[in-house]
Amino acid sequence: MAIDNNTLVRLYRTMLTIRRFEERASKEYKKGSVPGLVHSYIGQEAVATGVCANLRKDDRIVSNHRGHGHLIAKGADIRRMMAEIYGKKSGYCKGKGGSMHIADFGIGILGANGIVAAGLPIATGAALAAHLEGKNRIAVVFFGDGACQEGEFQESLNLASIWKLPIIFACENNMYGVNTAATYAIAGGEIPRRAAAYDMPVKSVDGNDIEAVYETAKEVVTEVRAGGGPYFVEFKTYRWHGHFEADTIPDLRPVEEIEAWKKKCPIACLEQRLLKAGILTGQDIKKIDTQVMAMIEEAVTYAVESPLPAPEDALEDVYSA
Amino acid sequence: MRKIAYAQAALEALQEEFRRDDRIVHMATDIPIELREEFGEERVRATPISESVFVGAAIGLAGSGYRAIADIRMATFGFVAMDQMVNQAAKITYMFGGQARFPILIRMSIGAGMSMAAQHSISPYSMYMNIPGLKIILPATAYDVKGLLKSALRDNNPVISFEHSTLSTLIGEVPEEEYIVPLGRANIKKEGTDVTVVGLSRMVHEALAVAEEMAKQGISVEVIDPRTLVPLDRETIRNSVAKTGRLVVVDEACQTCSAASEIISLIVEDDNIFRRLKAPPRRVCGLDVPIPYSPPMERYVIPSRARISAAVRQVF
Numbered sequence: 001m002a003i004d005n006n007t008l009v010r011l012y013r014t015m016l017t018i019r020r021f022e023e024r025a026s027k028e029y030k031k032g033s034v035p036g037l038v039h040s041y042i043g044q045e046a047v048a049t050g051v052c053a054n055l056r057k058d059d060r061i062v063s064n065h066r067g068h069g070h071l072i073a074k075g076a077d078i079r080r081m082m083a084e085i086y087g088k089k090s091g092y093c094k095g096k097g098g099s100m101h102i103a104d105f106g107i108g109i110l111g112a113n114g115i116v117a118a119g120l121p122i123a124t125g126a127a128l129a130a131h132l133e134g135k136n137r138i139a140v141v142f143f144g145d146g147a148c149q150e151g152e153f154q155e156s157l158n159l160a161s162i163w164k165l166p167i168i169f170a171c172e173n174n175m176y177g178v179n180t181a182a183t184y185a186i187a188g189g190e191i192p193r194r195a196a197a198y199d200m201p202v203k204s205v206d207g208n209d210i211e212a213v214y215e216t217a218k219e220v221v222t223e224v225r226a227g228g229g230p231y232f233v234e235f236k237t238y239r240w241h242g243h244f245e246a247d248t249i250p251d252l253r254p255v256e257e258i259e260a261w262k263k264k265c266p267i268a269c270l271e272q273r274l275l276k277a278g279i280l281t282g283q284d285i286k287k288i289d290t291q292v293m294a295m296i297e298e299a300v301t302y303a304v305e306s307p308l309p310a311p312e313d314a315l316e317d318v319y320s321a
Numbered sequence: 322m323r324k325i326a327y328a329q330a331a332l333e334a335l336q337e338e339f340r341r342d343d344r345i346v347h348m349a350t351d352i353p354i355e356l357r358e359e360f361g362e363e364r365v366r367a368t369p370i371s372e373s374v375f376v377g378a379a380i381g382l383a384g385s386g387y388r389a390i391a392d393i394r395m396a397t398f399g400f401v402a403m404d405q406m407v408n409q410a411a412k413i414t415y416m417f418g419g420q421a422r423f424p425i426l427i428r429m430s431i432g433a434g435m436s437m438a439a440q441h442s443i444s445p446y447s448m449y450m451n452i453p454g455l456k457i458i459l460p461a462t463a464y465d466v467k468g469l470l471k472s473a474l475r476d477n478n479p480v481i482s483f484e485h486s487t488l489s490t491l492i493g494e495v496p497e498e499e500y501i502v503p504l505g506r507a508n509i510k511k512e513g514t515d516v517t518v519v520g521l522s523r524m525v526h527e528a529l530a531v532a533e534e535m536a537k538q539g540i541s542v543e544v545i546d547p548r549t550l551v552p553l554d555r556e557t558i559r560n561s562v563a564k565t566g567r568l569v570v571v572d573e574a575c576q577t578c579s580a581a582s583e584i585i586s587l588i589v590e591d592d593n594i595f596r597r598l599k600a601p602p603r604r605v606c607g608l609d610v611p612i613p614y615s616p617p618m619e620r621y622v623i624p625s626r627a628r629i630s631a632a633v634r635q636v637f
Contacts, residue, residue, distance in 0.1 A: 060385060093418035103417040110384050111417055115408050121374040122409065125381020125389070132346070132363060132387070139381075152404070155374035162369070317419030318453050320477040 003211055005279045011053060011210050012274060013288055015045040015267045018069045020289075020296045021078055025068065025085055025099070028300070029245040034085050036098045041069035043208075043240040046266035047172050048073040050213030051140060054221040060108040060126040062119035062141045065100045066239070067112030070142050075107050082299040083306050089313070090306035096317065116177075117143060117150030120169070124156045127167035127230075138166040138224050146177025148191050157198040157232070164229035168220055169195065171234045172207060178243040179252040195232030207235030208266040211273075238264075322496055328489040330463040332356070334470035335390070337499070339364070345474065346382055348375045349392035372402035376427065380409050383423040388474065396429040396483065397440050410479040411454030422477040426470070432485040432523060432573055433623050439611035442619075444522070444574035446483045450550055450583065456480040456504060457550040461525040463493030465548055468502025476504065485523040485573075505552035509561070513543035516567035516633055519558060519584055520546055524571040524605075524624060531629045542633065550580055555587055563594050567636040568602035573623050576606035600636040605629050 003011075022042045029038045041048070044066075052061070052073035063070040071081060076092070084091025085099045092102045103111035110126055113119040123141030130137035147153050148171065160167050171191055175182050183189060192202040201223075205216045213235060220231045238261035242251030251258075274280040280288075325333075332355060339345050339360050347356060347365045357365040368375040372393055379389035393399045399406065406427065414423055433442040449455050456478050460466035466484065473480035510525060511532050520528035525546040532542035543561050547554055562568045568588055570581035581604040588602060589595050608622040 062381075091418070093416060093420070096418050097416040101413075101416040103413075103420060105384065105417075105421045110381065110421075111413060113409075115404055118377070118404055118409055121377020121405060122381040122384070124374060125378030125383075126385050127381070128346070128378055129382050129385030129387050133385075152373050152377065155369075155371040156377070158369060159371060159374045159378065163366075317415045319456070320414055320419065320422040 003214060007053070007214075008270070008274060008279060011049055011214060012267070012270050013292065014049045014053070014073055015210065015270065016288060016292050017078070017295065018045045018048065018072050019267055020292050021072060021081075021299075022068060024296050024300060025082075026241065026245050035087055038085065038099050038245040039066040039243065040239065040241040040245060041066050043261060043265070044172055044174060044237045045069055046210040046213050047170070047207045047235045047237055048142065050210050051168070051170055051217045053214060054217045055140065056137070057107055058135070059137050060110050060123070060130070060139045062110045062123040062126065062139070063112040064116070064119055064143055064147070065112065065114050066144070067100065067102065067142070071102055071104070071109055071112065074109050076102065076104050076109060078295060079299040079302040082303040086303040086306070087308065088303055088306035089309040090302070094313065094317070095309045117147035117152040119143060120147070120152050120156035123167060124160050124165060127160060127165035128163065130166050131163070136225050138168065138221065140168045140170055142170045142172060144177065145171065145173040145175065145182040145186065145191060146180075147171075148194065149185055157195055157200070157230070160230040161198045161200050164227075166224050166227070167230045168224055169230065169232045171232065173234050173236050174239045176253060178249060192232060192234050200230045200232055201228075202232040202234070204234040204236065207237030208264045208269065210266050210270050322494040324492050325463055325495050326489065327463045327466050327491045327493065330467040330493070330495045331470055331484070333495070334467045334474070338471055338474040342388060342474070344386065345388045345390065347390045347392070348379060349394070351394065372398055373405055376402040376405040377409065379425045379427070380405060380413070380423060383425050384421050388424040390426045390428065390474070392428045394430060395441055396431045396445050397443050399427070399429050406455070406479075406481075407452050411452045414478065415454055423479055424477045425479040426473045427479065427481045429481065429483055430486045431483045432487060433607070433612040433619055434487045434523075436614055436616055436619060438614040442612035444483070444607065446550055447574055447578055447580045447583070449481055450580060454479065455551060458482045458504065459522050459548060459550055460484060461488065461520075461522050461546055461548070463491060463495050465502055465508070465546075467495055468500055469504070469548065471501045472504050475501070480504075483522065488523055502548065504549045505554055506549070507545050507547045507554035507557040509557065510544040510546050511542065513541040513565065515541040515565055516569065516636055517543045517545060517558070517561040517565045518629070518633065519568070519570045520544060521570075521572045521574075521580055524573055527624065527626055527629060528571050531626050531633065534626075534630065535633060540633070540637075547584075558584060559588065559591060559594055562588050563597055566597050566599040568598075569605060569629070569632045569636060570602070571605045571624055571629050573607050575609045576604055577609055579604070579606050581606050603632045603635055605632045
């Protein structure tokens, strides 16, 4: 293993935090404790974790509707995230955004975004800011295979390329846009070929292998930070849940396929390797899980106990002073 | 006072604010040469014809501490960037609970009158008035375009400037010294006592011409240019109509759900002013058709002085 033990344990803990957060958000959603929509990141934890572990606090990311994992991996406060999902005043957006619009500008999270591919132009602008600042910051935008058929995808890759901007296009190919298979929706089948056509380097890696994700991201981040221009990385992965937690859209994906991917759980895979290599014992694993669960519990308590916004708070924040 | 063209005044606004604030970045498919020469290609960037990405990049820049100008040229081209303007720029300050500012200036030309047909002629500002989170300016003179653009470039919100194509060569008085025109302050272009005519954009000038004609017939017309639609200076309009008891709104945009409709609503919803109305208010707007190409048809669908005069007479 090229990655040091401490880092591996850190990656494990982050992935597990995302998993437990999502399990709880899903549970609370199904119980009716939280309104709106929740798009689960379960199954894709390695991507956000491995990429963000290579970023500086002042690097900027733009996330998407399935964004909880990116936010946690970039260092967001899960109490304020949970409070936002609960629609509470103490949430990141004072209850005005909810699950799909959490942002924390203080740590470079320029927001999750509810419109597919809309984050790519914004991240391209963040990368332009990084270029103009000259502090070797970079921007990363997370999006799915579904976004690759949008015009904003094409425009952003093109502009980032001609301006040689410090941006990583992190494509999480989870094989479906809602229920529409990428194999059907993507002409030519291979997303990286499109990016290559915009004259930027591309990589495609197993998005469920945290070590591969981490190592790839490390190399790509280093290159982009050094001024190499945009980079496109496809992470092949899979979401375990349907498009969102509501049952208004049934999950039409083959059950065998879902089950097969569950066997490639990024967290279980790393756990096995950590145990096998003797980096962690079963006892250690249990301890980490207990700690993570306690954090999640604390976040839920914080959210539940926080006051709801006053109805007339709806009139604030339309404009900045 | 010196006189310069509207387009020159607009350019001066950008030049002065660029000198004042080195975090302003300009993006457009057609770069303003003077700006590029003075401030260089890093800050004055030529974009591909990709409105969505350069408007979106303006948002990303603004969210990263810069102040961005996206010049889309024609308002008709703006429609391809609607997601970034409406779903993103207008909403994200709010959706993120006010934690970040998005100082963005988007410029678009509007209007008919140059036989450019429907895909190069439109005045869609009322559509954007329906989107909370955007500010909207509608400069009608060289003086106002300079002063309003300067204000827009100091505002911490997305501001859209709708500038009528036919006004770019209009000559007007513009002082040499520094000034701004604050957003949300209407201008009483001509005081009068008998009827209030609110004109928008180029229609300010048409309303003034009609007011002059009317004066010869002994009708005293008060002409108001709101100058900004969001925020709208409701008080100045209300005070004027409270005084005259009569209102005509002249707006080149299509009549349905227009800014003119909104201005009339705010008057008739006001109990005090409603009681003082001497006649139902009237709209003089573009006809509800796409802008046609051939000059006689184009002239027909946009408000003429004859239609404005007729409407003014109707409120007596």
